[in-house]
Amino acid sequence: MSHLLVVLLLLVRIQAQPAPPEKASIEGVVLKSTSAEPLARAQVKLIKVRSEKEIEEEQGAIYFEGGPEANAPFVLSGADGKFLLRDIEPGQYRVSVARNGYAQQWYGKKLDVGQGTILDLQPGRPVKDLEFRLVQGGVVTGRIRDSVGEPLPSLEVALLKVGYGETGKKVLRQGRSVTTDDRGEYRFFWIEPGRYYVRAAQRQEGYFGAAVVDRFVPTVYYPGFVTPENATIIEVLPGSESSAIDIVVPQLSGHTVRGRVVDASTGKPPKAVSIQVGPRTTSGLALEWEPSGRGGARYNATTGTFEIRDVLPGVYWLNASVNVDFNAPISAERLADVKTGDDLWRTAFSNAVSARVPLEMRASDIDDVVVTLTKGVTIPVRVSVEGVEMSALKDFDSIRVNLSNAEESVWGEGTRTNAEGLSRIEGVAPGEYKVNVDTGKVKELYVKDIRYGRGGGLDELVEISDQSASTLQVLLSPRSGQIEGNLVDTLSQPVSGGLVVLIPDDRDRRRLYKQVNADHNGHFVFKAVPPGGYKVFSWEALEYNAFHDSEVLSKYETQGRPVRMQESSKETVDLKVIPTPKQ
Numbered sequence: 407m408s409h410l411l412v413v414l415l416l417l418v419r420i421q422a423q424p425a426p427p428e429k430a431s432i433e434g435v436v437l438k439s440t441s442a443e444p445l446a447r448a449q450v451k452l453i454k455v456r457s458e459k460e461i462e463e464e465q466g467a468i469y470f471e472g473g474p475e476a477n478a479p480f481v482l483s484g485a486d487g488k489f490l491l492r493d494i495e496p497g498q499y500r501v502s503v504a505r506n507g508y509a510q511q512w513y514g515k516k517l518d519v520g521q522g523t524i525l526d527l528q529p530g531r532p533v534k535d536l537e538f539r540l541v542q543g544g545v546v547t548g549r550i551r552d553s554v555g556e557p558l559p560s561l562e563v564a565l566l567k568v569g570y571g572e573t574g575k576k577v578l579r580q581g582r583s584v585t586t587d588d589r590g591e592y593r594f595f596w597i598e599p600g601r602y603y604v605r606a607a608q609r610q611e612g613y614f615g616a617a618v619v620d621r622f623v624p625t626v627y628y629p630g631f632v633t634p635e636n637a638t639i640i641e642v643l644p645g646s647e648s649s650a651i652d653i654v655v656p657q658l659s660g661h662t663v664r665g666r667v668v669d670a671s672t673g674k675p676p677k678a679v680s681i682q683v684g685p686r687t688t689s690g691l692a693l694e695w696e697p698s699g700r701g702g703a704r705y706n707a708t709t710g711t712f713e714i715r716d717v718l719p720g721v722y723w724l725n726a727s728v729n730v731d732f733n734a735p736i737s738a739e740r741l742a743d744v745k746t747g748d749d750l751w752r753t754a755f756s757n758a759v760s761a762r763v764p765l766e767m768r769a770s771d772i773d774d775v776v777v778t779l780t781k782g783v784t785i786p787v788r789v790s791v792e793g794v795e796m797s798a799l800k801d802f803d804s805i806r807v808n809l810s811n812a813e814e815s816v817w818g819e820g821t822r823t824n825a826e827g828l829s830r831i832e833g834v835a836p837g838e839y840k841v842n843v844d845t846g847k848v849k850e851l852y853v854k855d856i857r858y859g860r861g862g863g864l865d866e867l868v869e870i871s872d873q874s875a876s877t878l879q880v881l882l883s884p885r886s887g888q889i890e891g892n893l894v895d896t897l898s899q900p901v902s903g904g905l906v907v908l909i910p911d912d913r914d915r916r917r918l919y920k921q922v923n924a925d926h927n928g929h930f931v932f933k934a935v936p937p938g939g940y941k942v943f944s945w946e947a948l949e950y951n952a953f954h955d956s957e958v959l960s961k962y963e964t965q966g967r968p969v970r971m972q973e974s975s976k977e978t979v980d981l982k983v984i985p986t987p988k989q
Contacts, residue, residue: 430527433490434536436483436503439644444487445540448505451480452491455498455524455923496529498903498923501536508540509598509644514903516947516986524903526926543596544642548628548651550590550606557590558606558623558655565594566603566634568691573916574954578603578634578693585609599644603637604628606653622660622716630654632718634691660716661767665775667710667726669759675710676759676779678729683714686721686764719767726777727760743821745803761835782833783870785809785878787820789827792854792883797825804846807831807880809839809870831878838867842917843880845934852936853917855881865915885973887935891980893928893944900928901983904944907953908932909966911939919954930981941966942979947986 436448483489500522501513513536514523525533546565550558564583571577586592586606607625627637630653640648663683669676681703685692704713714724736753744750759779765772787807789796796802802823809818809831818831818839841858845851858868859876868878889908893901903923910918918938924930943953943966952958967979 428496428529429492430494430496430529431490431492431532432494432501432525432527432536433488433532433534434538435487436489436505436538436540437487439539439541442539444483444485445505445508446483446485446487448483448487448489448503448508448538448540449480450483450489450491450538451478451502451504452494452499453478453502455500494527496527498524498526498925500524503538503540505540507542507596509543509596511538511540513538524905524923526902528926541599542645544599544644545647545649546594546597546602546604546640546642546651547647547649548592548604548653550586550592550653550655552623552655553657557586557588559586559588559590560609561586561590561606561623562609563592563653564605564607565597566605566693567600568603570949570951570955572951572954574951574956574958576691576955578691580693597642599642601639601641603634603639604651604653605634606655622658623655624658624660624716624718626653626655628653630656632656632658658718659769660718661769662771663714663717663724663765663767663775664771664773665712665724665777667705667712667777667779669728670778670780671759675707676728677707679705679712679726679779680729681705681712681714681724681726681777683717683722683724683765686723717765717767719769722765722767724763724765724775724777725760726762726779728779745822749822760833780835780872782835783872783875785818785831785834785870785876787823787829787831787878787880789823789829789880789882791827791851792881792885794884796823796827799848801847802827805829805848805851805882806844806846807878808842808844809834809868810842811837811839834870836870836872838869840867841878841880843882845882850884850886850934851882852886852934853880854883854936855879857881865917883936883973886933887937887971887973887975887977889932889935889940889942889969889971889977889979891930891942891967891978893924893930893981893983895946895983896985898982900924900926901944902926902928904928904930904983906930906932906942906944906981908935909941909943909953909959911941913956913959916954935971937971937973937975940969940971942969942981943967943984944981945984945986948984 436445437443438445479491479494481489481491502510504510512522527533550561550563552558562583562585565581566578567581568576569579582594584592584594605625605627608623624632626632627634628651629638631637640651642648667675667679740753744753759781761777761779763775763777789805789807791799802825805823807820807829818834820831821829823829841856843853853864856864857879861868893904893906895901901924906922906924908920918936920932922930922932943962962984965984967981969977969979971977
């Protein structure tokens with residue numbers, strides 16, 4: 407009898423335990439685009455779409471471990487081209503397929519635009535019948551030589567595509583890069599078909615191997631122009647080889663900038679200073695990410711004099727900053743702001759003494775440039791929340807107020823907001839700035855007003871002088887709105903993972919642009935929406951960030967769904983995806 411009781415108790419315990427959560431799976435086939443023959447040994451990889459919280463938690467891992475793709479699950483297709491990924495944690499994923507000899511492909515990517523479709527994997531609901539048709543990659547080869555025909559080894563050669571930045575401005579987005587060999591030759595292989603610029607430049611890290619770099623080598627675009635506006639675009643076709651894409655580097659005479667540096671607090675030259683020349687103009691077709699500038703300044707710490715050679719004619723910023731002294735003590739006030747590793751990083755690097763001077767380089771040297779280094783001014787910040795005590799908000803200390811100049815190249819990092827709504831921005835140089843408010847973990851807040859001295863405004867620049875002592879006042883409101891809806895295709899079927907974009911009627915209010923991905927049922931939600939007029943859009947395929955371009959957006963104005971938001975309002979907008987134009 408006792409044995410039977412034990413068995414019964416064990417059965418009850420087993421039944422009482424919750425069943426393990428079901429996993430997701432995905433299966434499909436990889437084929438050749440030209441013949442529909444199966445492709446074996448293709449690598450199918452799942453890249454998880456991370457939430458903002460996950461991004462924050464993984465920042466260190468991304469930096470040290472190579473990013474979200476480093477440990478992404480993958481399988482290889484079999485001889486029949488089929489693949490199966492099992493035991494996947496439910497969530498949103500992008501699917502990438504790569505194989506030797508072929509261009510990498512993302513699931514749902516149409517034409518040469520967009521980022522592909524997000525798959526929303528659900529527990530116990532396998533995704534089947536995915537089909538990938540891989541396109542053969544192209545080859546680009548060439549030779550880099552100088553104006554007298556001598557090969558130039560150890561140069562970095564990059565392929566660049568025209569894309570869109572976060573403000574809608576067209577930019578050059580760098581893809582793969584290689585290094586020229588001893589014959590000045592380079593080779594790209596398995597390149598995704600498309601239109602590219604080819605650029606040659608000295609390697610940023612200054613490593614040249616056995617090559618002797620005995621003179622200035624400017625950055626050059628194929629076939630030999632120093633700016634991309636006059637360069638020739640090459641078109642890479644599937645399975646083709648674009649050979650003899652040779653670049654002749656012209657013999658250009660750069661000029662020298664000379665001057666001296668003085669620390670305003672001591673009146674003496676700093677012991678160690680970093681000096682660089684970087685681009686000042688944002689006109690024309692620029693790189694999406696500009697290197698920090700042309701360094702290599704010769705600096706004499708005794709006299710404070712410096713010299714930078716080989717600067718081509720143009721307009722620049724001369725940037726100078728004192729190297730961070732990691733042996734210097736941290737003040738008690740600054741140490742009190744440190745709660746996380748990210749805070750410690752900000753504290754260590756945000757107290758630099760710096761300056762920048764505009765330069766207009768002509769066809770001659772520039773002498774006697776004076777760079778005065780200053781810590782700048784400290785801007786007091788007061789954040790208030792309409793109708794709510796700051797201390798009553800959970801995670802109020804995650805709210806930060808920052809400054810950026812019009813070119814977004816210099817930032818003033820704000821400290822954490824305390825229970826009284828106070829913080830500060832240190833080291834602000836005189837100039838005009840945009841005010842950026844990050845509400846951190848308090849997602850329901852929106853920025854209602856910004857004031858500084860006698861000026862201010864939500865989207866106006868604030869002017870900071872070297873005598874500034876005014877408090878930057880930021881008013882937040884918890885009475886934000888919410889927009890939700892369902893995204894369907896032309897057949898009224900839900901679009902899983904589709905990108906939905908919310909754009910304000912006032913297109914210059916960049917801070918109000920929002921984008922979310924629909925879930926597996928095509929449902930989407932925009933939270934913390936300020937009052938005002940908006941339109942909601944979704945495209946089957948649109949180039950990344952292209953909706954920021956007013957010329958692009960004007961083609962689709964009638965296909966966006968208008969919505970008017972009041973404080974605390976909740977609106978429903980059902981949306982049909984805008985199909986890709988037929989070619």
